[in-house]
Amino acid sequence: MAREEQESGLGATPLPLIPALLHLPPRLLVIKCKAAVLWEIKKPFSIEEVEVAAPKAHEVRIKMVATGVCRSDDHVVSGNFATPLPVIAGHEAAGIVESIGEGVTTVKPGDKVIPLFTPQCGKCNVCKHPEGNFCVKNDLSMPRGTMQDGTTRFTCKGKSINHFLSTSTFSQYTVVDEISVVKIDAAAPLDKVCLIGCGFTTGYGSAVKVAKVTPGSTCVVFGLGGVGLSVVMGCKAAGAARIIGVDINKDKYAKAKQLGATECISPQDFKKPIHEVLKEMSGGGVDFSFEVIGRLDTMEAALASCHEAYGVSVIVGVPPDSQNLSMNPMLLLSGRTWKGAVFGGFKSKDSVPKLVTDFMAKKFSLDPLITHVLPFEKINEAFDLLRSGKSIRTVLTF
Known part of the structure; x- marks a missing residue:
C-alpha cells in the first residue's frame, strides 16, 4: 500500500522518516495509529496512539476496516478470560493487507482478508485430522499474548502491548501470523463479513457441523445473543422442525423468531427447573441443545434438557476462567452426547472464504x-x- 494511503487513514501515519529510510518499502516502516488498549481489567478501553512494527517473516500487517464487539472480548475486560495485560483485544474483524513479511505466499498487499483467532497451520495433528480444527498453534488454550515467535508488534508509551488470540483487531493496524489470516472475496462488504471471523461462524457451525442437527428435529438454544442467534440460523438451515430459544431478556424474542426460533421462553416464568420444562415441552427431551451463555448452571441445564437416550448437547459459550463443573455421569451413561467446539468446528483457512462466498450468494444474511x-x-x-x-x-x- 502506498505511503500516501497509509497517511490518510484516521491519523494512522508512519513514524517520521530520515532520508536514508525513504527508499524502504512500506513493509519495513513502523506505523503510528490509534488502538484501544486495555491496561487493567474492569476498566474502560483507552484510545491510545500505538506503534505497530513491520511484519517479520511469515507475518502480515493488516489495515483494519471493521471489527465486531464480541462477548469474549468483554470476558477479557471482566477478568473471566485471563490473558496477559496490557492488551489490544478484538478478534472478529475484516480488513485489507497493508504489507507482508518475507515468505508470505497466501496473501498480498491490497487483498481483503479476515484475521483468524483459530489459526490453521496445516501441519499439526489437529489440522491433519478431518474433524479437528483447534490447531495446536492457537493462543486460546493458554494465552501467551504474543506472535508465534514469542514477541509483540505493539508498543505504547514505550511499553510492549500484548496481542489477543493472534488477532488484536481493536487497532487501526495489526500484525498477524500468516497462519492466522485468510484472503476473501474482493467484493465482500467488510463491515458485514467481519462477523464471519467469530460470532456467526461459531454459532452456525455449532449447529450444522458440530451437532449435525437433523431435519425434523427439536432444538433448544440457551442464550439469544449474536452467537446464539447464529445457532438458531444454523438449526433452521439444517431443517430443524422446532427451535426453542431460552433467554431472560424477552427483548430478544422477536429477532430470534425472525431468524427461525419457533418459540421463546424465560426460566424466570417457571417455578420448576428449566430443563424439566423443556423435557415436558418436547415429550422427554430435545434432540439437540446448545449452551451459548458461558455459565456453569446453564451448561448443566442444557445437558439435562436433551433426551437421555440420544440427545446431543453442545457447549458454545466460553466458561468462566478457573471454574470446574461437577455432574452426575448417569446423565451421559444413558446415551447423551456432550461436546464442545471452537469456531463452530470449522477449519478456519479452509472454511472462512467459502462462508463469505455463501454470504455473497445470499445463502444466509448477516444484517x-x-x-x-x-x-x-x-x-x-x-x-x-x-x-x-x-x-x-x-x-x-x-
Whole structure:
C-alpha cells in the first residue's frame, strides 16, 4: 500500500522518516495509529496512539476496516478470560493487507482478508485430522499474548502491548501470523463479513457441523445473543422442525423468531427447573441443545434438557476462567452426547472464504445480527450496549 494511503487513514501515519529510510518499502516502516488498549481489567478501553512494527517473516500487517464487539472480548475486560495485560483485544474483524513479511505466499498487499483467532497451520495433528480444527498453534488454550515467535508488534508509551488470540483487531493496524489470516472475496462488504471471523461462524457451525442437527428435529438454544442467534440460523438451515430459544431478556424474542426460533421462553416464568420444562415441552427431551451463555448452571441445564437416550448437547459459550463443573455421569451413561467446539468446528483457512462466498450468494444474511454501527473511537459505548442487552452485534468501523 502506498505511503500516501497509509497517511490518510484516521491519523494512522508512519513514524517520521530520515532520508536514508525513504527508499524502504512500506513493509519495513513502523506505523503510528490509534488502538484501544486495555491496561487493567474492569476498566474502560483507552484510545491510545500505538506503534505497530513491520511484519517479520511469515507475518502480515493488516489495515483494519471493521471489527465486531464480541462477548469474549468483554470476558477479557471482566477478568473471566485471563490473558496477559496490557492488551489490544478484538478478534472478529475484516480488513485489507497493508504489507507482508518475507515468505508470505497466501496473501498480498491490497487483498481483503479476515484475521483468524483459530489459526490453521496445516501441519499439526489437529489440522491433519478431518474433524479437528483447534490447531495446536492457537493462543486460546493458554494465552501467551504474543506472535508465534514469542514477541509483540505493539508498543505504547514505550511499553510492549500484548496481542489477543493472534488477532488484536481493536487497532487501526495489526500484525498477524500468516497462519492466522485468510484472503476473501474482493467484493465482500467488510463491515458485514467481519462477523464471519467469530460470532456467526461459531454459532452456525455449532449447529450444522458440530451437532449435525437433523431435519425434523427439536432444538433448544440457551442464550439469544449474536452467537446464539447464529445457532438458531444454523438449526433452521439444517431443517430443524422446532427451535426453542431460552433467554431472560424477552427483548430478544422477536429477532430470534425472525431468524427461525419457533418459540421463546424465560426460566424466570417457571417455578420448576428449566430443563424439566423443556423435557415436558418436547415429550422427554430435545434432540439437540446448545449452551451459548458461558455459565456453569446453564451448561448443566442444557445437558439435562436433551433426551437421555440420544440427545446431543453442545457447549458454545466460553466458561468462566478457573471454574470446574461437577455432574452426575448417569446423565451421559444413558446415551447423551456432550461436546464442545471452537469456531463452530470449522477449519478456519479452509472454511472462512467459502462462508463469505455463501454470504455473497445470499445463502444466509448477516444484517439481522448487526444492530449498531459505531466509529471505532466509541468502543466503550459499544461495550455498554452489549452489557445492557441492547445490542446483538455492534460493528466498529475505522
